[in-house]
Amino acid sequence: MSDETSLIRFGVIADPQYADADPWAELDRHYRESPRKLREAITVLNNEDLSFVVTLGDLIDRDAKSFGDILPVYDALRHESFLMPGNHDFSIAPDLLAKVHETLGMPAPWHHFARNGFRFVVIDGNEVSLFSAPEGHPRRALAQQMLDTLLAEGAINAKPWNAGISDEQFSWLKSVLEKAKADGEKVIVMGHYPLFPENDHNLWNAQKLIDLFEQAGNVTAYLNGHNHVGNLGRHGSTWYVNFKGMVDTKDENSFAVVEIFADRIEITGHGREESRSLPL
Template sequence: MPSPSAPLFRFGVVADPQYAALEPNLALDRYPANSLAKLAEAIAEFNRRDLAFVVTLGDIIDGGWESFDAILPVYETLRHARHFLLGNHDFAIAAQHLTEVASRVGMPSAYYDFAHAGYRFIALDGNEISLFAPPEGDPRRAEAKVMMKALHKAGAMNSHRWNAAISDTQHAWLAAKLDEAKAAGEKVVVTNHYPIFPENSHNALDSDRMLALLAEHDHVVAYLSGHNHDGNFGVVHGTYFINFKGMVDTEDTNAYAIVSVYKDRLEIEGFGREVSRVLALQGA
C-alpha cells in the first residue's frame, strides 16, 4: 500500500485539447469545438488542488491561428503556473505565423527546462525536424523527408508526415541538461509532444536515438507525451513512458490527470478516459 506521507509536489497534465470551431470528425471520434468546455472543467479541478504547475503536452489547437484567441483565455483562468509544449496541429496555420507560435502561447522558447523541488523538467520541441513546423524552403523539411524515407525503407511504423524529430543541436542540449541535472542531484522528467516508447505509429522519427540517450541516465524517472490520443505506457531501465490520452476525443468524456510526486513513487490520478497509476521509483 502507498505510504501516507505527503507528496513533494503535484502537477496537472493536459494532452491534445486540439481546439477549433469545427464540426466533429466522427471517423476519428474527435470533437474539437468541445475542448473549450472540457478544458474549463479540467482547470476548475486543477484550481481546487494545490499544484505546482500544469503542463499541456502539445496540440493546443486543431488548426487556424484564430483558434488561439478562443482557447488561451480559458488557460488564463488557471491559478497555477502553466507550461506549454507545441504539437503538429499547432502548426496547421497560415505560413506567415509558423515562427510565432511559441511566443503566441507565452513560451520562453520552443524548448526549455525548469527545476522544482529536486526535479528537472525538460520540455522538448519535438516539431523541429518536420514537414510542417519549419517555413517552406527550410532545410529541416528536407531533413525530415530523408528521415521518413529511411524509416519507411526499414519497415518502421512511424514514418508518417504527422511525426517529427529534434535537431542535432537540441539533442546535444538535451544531453547537456541531463548531465547538469545528474551533477545537481536532480531527478528528471522529460516532456515531449511525441512518444518514443512503446513502438507505435505516432512515435517521434528519432525515437531510437532518444531512447538510447535516456538509457544512459538512471536519474530520468519519466517521459511524458501526448500525440497518440489512445494513450500508451511502457517502462525501460526504470524510466516510465507515459503517453496521455487526447482531450479532444469523444463527445463528452474528458481526459486529463494530476501527478503527485513522492520520494519513492509517482501517483497519477486520471480523470475521464485517463488511466490512474502508481509507479514506484527505482532506487528510492
C-alpha cells in the same frame, strides 16, 4: 490520494485540439467541445495544490484564429502554466509558423526549469518536420530525408504527421541531463510525441532518446500526448506515460494530477485518463 506527502504535484493536459469545426466521427474527435472540457479541467485543477500545469501540445486542430479562442480559457488557471506545441499547432498560415512558440508564451522551443528538486525538461519534437517550417526551409529538407530513411527501413512511425529532433537539440538535452546528474537532480522530460513502447505515433528518432535516458539513469519519467488513446511503458529506470487526448469523445474529459513520491509515481486520472501507481 495517500496522506503521505509527495515530493511534487502537478497537473497534465494533453491534446485539447480545439477548432470551430464539425466532429470527425471516425476518430470520435469533438473539436468544439474542448473549451468546455478545458474549463472543467481547470476548475478541478484549481482546487488542487499543484506546482504547475503542463499542456502536452495540440492546443488547436487548425487555423491560427483557434488560438484566440482556446488560450484565454487558461486565464482562469490559478497555477503556473506551461504550454508546448504539437503537430496540429502548426496547421496555420506559413507566415505565422515562426510565431507559434511565442504565441504559447514559451521562453524557447526547448527549455528546462527546476521545481522542488526536480529538473523538468521540455523538448521540441516538432523541430524537424514537414509542417513546422515553411517550404524551402533547411529543416524541411532534413525532415524529408529523415522520413525517407525511416520509410526505407519500414519503420512503423514513418508518418508525415510525426517529426524528430535535430542533433543540436539532442546535444542540448544530453548536456541538461548530465548537469542534472552532477547536481543530484531527478529529471522529468516532457514532449508532444511518444518515445516508448513502439508505436506509429512515436518521434522519428525515439530510439536515440530512449538510449540517452537509459545511459543518463536519472530520467524518472517521460510524459507526452499525440497518441490520443494513451499508452504506458517502462524502459530502464524511465516510465513512459502517454496521456489521452482531451478532444476525443463528445462528453468525457481527460486530464490528470501527477504526484511523485520517493518510491513511486501516482497518477490520478480524470474522465478517460487512467489512474496509475508506478513504482520507482
